[in-house]
Amino acid sequence: MPDNRKTILLVEDEAIVALAQTNTIEGFGYRVVRSGNGEDAVQQAVADPGISLILMDIDLGAGISGPEAAQQILQQRHVPVVFLTSHSSKPYVDQVKAITRYGYVVKNSGDFVLQEAIEMAYQLFDRYQELQQQDQQLQTERTHFRHLFHNAPLAMMLVDQHNRAQACNSEFTRLFQYREDEIQNRKVSRLIVPESLKEQHVRLAHSVQNQQTVECQTQRQCKDGGLIDVAIYAVPIDLPDRRVVHVAYRDISAQKQAERELESSKRFAERVLDSIPDPVFVKDDQLRFLMVNAAYCRLTGFGRNELIGRTDYDVFAPEEAALFATIDRQVLAGGEQSTNEELITDRTGARKVNWTRKTRVTIAETGQTLLVGVVREITDHTEYRTRHIAARLAHEQQLVQLLLDSSPDYIYIKDTQSRFSRISRSLAELYGLASPEAAIGKSDFDFYPHDSATQYYAAEQNMMQTLEPIIAVEQRQAWANGEEGWVSTTKLPIYDGEGRVSGLFGISRDISAIKAAEQRVGGLLAEKELLLREAYHRIKNDMNLVRSLLSLQATASGNPDTRQALHSSASRISAIAQTYEQVYQSGDLQTVALRPLIDSVVQSLRQLTAVSGCAIHAQSDESTVPSRLSVAIGVIINELVTNAVKHAFGGVARPRIEIDVRRAGADRIRITLQDNGSGFPPPLLEGHSDGFGITIVRALAQQHHGTVAFSNRNGGRVDVLLQVADSPRY
Template identity: 25%
Template sequence: MKLDWNESLSEYETFMVLSLIVLSCVLTYYFHFVLGSGILFTHFYYIPIVLSAVWWKRKSLWVPFFLAGVLILTDWISPLQSDYVYDDIFRSIMFISVSLITILLSEKIEKSQTKLKTSEEMFRSVVESAIDGIITTNMLGEVVSVNESFQKMFQCSEEEVLGESVKKFIPHRLRDKYDEQMDQFRKTGEHKLVGTFESVGLRSNGQEFPFEISITNWEGDGEVFTTSIIRDITYRQSAEKTRAILSAIVESSAESIIGMDLKGNVLSWNNGAERTYGYNVKEVLGKSSSIIFPPGSDELSSILKTISDGEKIDHYETKRVTKTGELIDVSLTVSPINDRSGNIIGLSSMARDVTREKAAEEALARSEAQLSMITDNMADIICQASKDGAYVYVSPSVKSVIGFKPQELIGKSMFDQVHPDDRSRVTSCMQNALTKHITQSVQYRCMKADGSYVWLDTKGTPISDKDGLTSGFVCNSRDITQQKNAEDALRDSEEKYRTLIESAKDPISLYDENGIFLMSNKAGAHSMGKEPADLLGRSLRDFFPPEIATKQIELIREVIRTEDGLDVEMFVPYGKDQWFSTSLQPLYGPDNRIHSVQVISRDITDIKETQIKLEQALQDKEMLMKEIYHRVKNNLMVISSLLNLQSRYIKDEEARAIFKESQERAQSMAMIHERLYRSADLKHINFGDYIRKLANDLFRTYVADPSRIKLELDVEDVMIDINIAIPLGLMVNELISNSIKHAFPGESNGKIRVKFNENDNQCVLEVSDNGVGFPPDFKPEKADSLGLQLVNSLTQQIGGELELERDQGTDFRITFQQPEEN
């Protein structure tokens, strides 16, 4: 039976205690005063005292037994045992003293137990009411306790998890790592705060979710426990992803998005704002946004007041000022920003640069006005018709062409004015345009207001609605009555034309798209050993080898397809090898469609043979030029070698340096002739490639420590005429050599940069270094060194301009114009 000393006594227990007290008193009186017994039988009065103490202060089971032992001990040690009165007084004093001490201790124990109980209840209340899941495990990883939030989080009951391994809530892929950590923990025996980190949990239904966990270790009753506080961060991670996505959207938006506080200071500034206004985020963050408002404008104050009143400013157009001072048009929307309590803490401004749109609208308005003026005054008729041919719009020019006013035709069918004999052709043209969705042309007779007819040439273009479906046509009609009359006159002169064709000495033929002869003059027929009548209806394949006939038919079909003429040269091995210069032109019929191709050929065999001879002579010339370049290169290299050999016998260092410089100049010219020899173009070389090769050769020759001097090349591939390339190559050699030798004395470091580019036929060569530079009073045109004199002289030779800058080191810039090609 478990005793609970904090519970109150029942009525039965109270009765039993009182009965024992009374019985003890009676027995004590009887043995002590009636029988006069000794110590062991005369102290029954202690029993009610002990029971009273137990009844009064039932805080601990050891109190009454402790008091009884003390009283019995005093009986044995009391010096007044011969006198019972004094003996009882002594024992009473002892008893009162011990009782007082016991009562004080009992009260202190009671208060401690009350505080402990209150603390335990408070701890359990906090644990159970916590939003986060709380779990405690022992050293073996077995669950000792969990709170209600943990059970909800992992979808399990307390009975299902108590005594179970904590690995039940860890995904399988992470359990081995958990075991390793626990083994390490048991080996080291460290009892300390583990920390806070993010991990993954496993619910009872197998679903995984991310959480944040704080772990601490503590000891109790000689055993180490681990308490973990777990927080589900699924929503937080989702919110972070959403925030990152929204941030990316804002930053990548082409529109300007600015966040401000209620004083107009900039809190955020996206890339769109940077592109729109020209300021980067560091220049504006924390500063007033008034810098983008026009000077003297009170618009910012008005916006801040409107937002402070909780109102949103929808799209409206206004002006803003960019960093460069340019005034631009923007479409602006401003919205308040609220905190969680609904208080307005700032505003978000979204603006779109509509400067181009405004300009486009103004240009469109001007274009529409110009178009209206053009359509009002043009000779052609511009109209819009529905799919069935009903007029939707007709330009005012219709009055001058057919005598009707625009309002008299709108809503009526265009077929009302089409000649009955031409309606089928117009209908066919409309259907073809609808089917192929392409512009179609048709010629027909149109009735005027006075009942007469004029010929119109109409081009109709299908138009589509917003759904992409053809909704009608836009037509351009032109009065071609005079043209038709001219065609009639032309047909009258057809016989004359035929006479001219027949009398021509060049072969002239007409073919259809399949290469069938429709007509041939005598010269054409006789060139194939036939008469004109023998060719009619026959194919080119009947008279020419298959490959020649196929090529001719392909050219005929290309003319029909493109409706453009062709001029070609053809080799025809017919009887004897012949070359013909052939012109192919499309011929249109009455329906304005190509019905044949006219081919006029001229024998150019003699001319072609002469051309072949000239090309052969040109090739021979190129070979001769290559040989000349090769020999010049070899001679220059011989000169360079001789200078090198001669320099070995020169003791004076200055004289030897002069020989070395002359050797480099010869090598730079030899390099140009070598590249000309290897190039397909004998008059030009790729000077960018030449500079790269020459600069690197010089750098390797003179720079013993490449880590001390750096060489940077920024050269474009530009084709330079040989007459400029040689002096320009010498100048490059002199300037680079001069920088390498003199710009960095001793062990100083530096950089040499060579830049070469062309823009609009103007070339710029720049050689610079950040070395010691020239004296302030130095003038390159008055230099006494041979190298700079050579640079000045060669610059004048190519018609260039030499500039020298000495701000940071030395910068030579030579600008010259490429010669125009003949």
């Protein structure tokens, strides 16, 4: 039967410890393979793709260390590495943080802590895999964009919010003769905008920066000074950290030249037609006016530019236009000339009776079919007057409605009093309305809690007064159905034909899922810190238990030397326990306040030395020290005080010890201990005789790149200098 359990590689050089940890981890439901050194761990991790997590000790004896092995493994494959070690000081934590951040577990912290650390590492790794896939997809999309950008048939350029060019494609280089490195961070107005068109360019740039898409035809200047007719299409793009503008240029020089020639021909034809006293018009096969003479303009009441490109439906009453269109199609289809009496209503509403002759004409060179009409007014002083009322819905409104009906985002338009005039179907469904029309005339006060609606109203009124748009603002949202979530909202003022604010346009996107994902990641990191803090707390409790056991054993012992040794050990453990207590209570587990640390250690020493009658006084400054250095400070003070109480006060009526701990510069800590005893013996001053406690003091000072100095001044004095930066790691 196949083993479907996840496989964990346990790297531990202590065989018995590895065996015990294997049993514990297999009890969690995992399959465990073991390795006793760093080199073998690298080979196994690389060779066995089934290994899905590595529990790595830091100190692996001879050979490479755990962090070195982890680095070699991660260079060849990505796998979560959790460091399982007896080292708990910040230097070790910092060392492994630079390698991997999947976990750091202190040995003997308990099965629950170990199991939670493993499960958390798997969760973080799964999330990392998801992010990697998303990043790969993003990179693929970026590659596609770059390919499309640089190989597009149109000349393209990216411009930043300061109107400086950032990139261009090869077609831009061909058209304007500038290489990409020649345009970098240069003002577009100084590159390709002719001097006579700079004001127009400023207006276009302002429109784009106000999130308006710009389409226009104009001229731009090449590197050699020549002018090119171009069609410009500029679109603002909001990136997470900035706004850029994508500008596309299409060379329309040939088109413009043809248009100029055509325009010249049209002007000539118009002059000829204008010389004819009867109204004349020419239409294409779509029944759009191509040419009209001055007499036809007088007949209809419309100017030439108002007629060209339009149809009878844009000029006459619907029933009149329908009749004209029917006759026009018959002439174009059959080729027979048509002469009809027609009634038209001109622009002023006057009714006129006309005699009209229509003829189909085919252009031999192009095969284009045209309709030519000649009109003669035959009203004979009979006036047909009426009022012409035209009501047509704009095509743009249909497009807007299509957007409102299909967009998943919540889109709305409000008047100057923040009342809804139109909303999207998605927003109507959110509000529980039967149709979007049901929201017309209502406001946020009809759908949201009063406090929220008041806040939205104030922000919208302020925006319409200051004309400053609200762009992609993320905020918590209390939905109309009582649920809460997150939205990204953009609101822009709407202007009427005279430039006055007539309302606002808004769009909101539900980003609750994105925010929930961010909160989950933050929760995992907080849970990791909580586990580490709990580990410090348990270590402190365990040390207090050991201290109590040693004290009980010392009390029960009949041998004075044994009793003294046990009391000394209990004192050392008490100093370490007090240090861990301060680390546990610190805000970030990385630094410890010096004064509470010294007060705690000295208070414990007063209790242990109370029988001797020695007065212990301590003072320190308000600085902080790294957690890794606090243990050394506590042990050094304990050893120096214990040594003084044992050896310094023979025959002294009122023994006293003064302790001073403070910063000595930016990177050192000075510990000074002064007693009023008999002083140190000469062999100790000369460095030839050290007891066990003094040996510990010298070793810790050396470990932290420091010094120890003994002297006899009004008693015994010890000066210990420790380096704060680059202290050794435990």
